[in-house]
Amino acid sequence: ETGVTQSPTHLIKTRGQQVTLRCSSQSGHNTVSWYQQALGQGPQFIFQYYREEENGRGNFPPRFSGLQFPNYSSELNVNALELDDSALYLCASSFQGPANTEAFFGQGTRLTVV
C-alpha cells in the first residue's frame, strides 16, 4: 500500500452530469497529479497541482478541472460528462523540493458514463 487513497472506487454517471473524484496524498507529499487511463491504454496526464496551484496540464478540455487543498489532498472535477470520459482515473502524489521523490499511485476510481 502506498498511502495514497482515492474515493470512490467505482462510479456510474449519466452523460451530461458532473462528477468529483477525490484523492488523499501520502503524508509529506506536496504534489498531486491526475491521470486518465482508458481501457487497454496507458495512463494519460491530465494535470498536476503543486502547493494548491495548477502546475502543468495535459491535452484535456477545460471541463476537466481540479483543486488542491492546504492538506495537499486533491479533487478532480469533470463537467458535462461524455461517454468517452469512461475510464480509470489515477491519482499520484509526490514531493517536489530539493530532492524529488517518486510518484506513488492510488488504486484509482473507475468511472462509467452511460
Place this chain on the structure above:
Amino acid sequence: AQTVTQSQPEMSVQEAETVTLSCTYDTSESDYYLFWYKQPPSRQMILVIRQEAYKQQNATENRFSVNFQKAAKSFSLKISDSQLGDAAMYFCAYRSLNRDDKIIFGKGTRLHILP
C-alpha cells in the same frame, strides 16, 4: 514532445523462465528518468524499477533488471525466474526533469505467466 512505445501488447512466459519486455522512447532531452511500472488487476500502479539517464550502469532490483541503451533510446525490462505473481500489465514510462514532472506512459504489455 516525448513519446514511449511498447510494441508487444501481450507476452507469455513459463514459470521460472526469463522474459524481456521491450520499450523505445523518443526525446530531445539529455537528462530524464525511465521507469517500468506494474499494474496488477488491483489497478494500483506499482513502481518496479527506475533508471536515471545520466547513469550508464543498468538498474537492477532483485529479479528485475533493465537494458538501457541511451543512444538507441531503448529501455527493456528483464524478469528472471518468473513467478505467478508477476502476471500483470507492465508500462514503460518517461519523466523529464522539469518542474511539472508528468509521467508519459506507453500503452503497456500484458504479461501472462504459465504454470
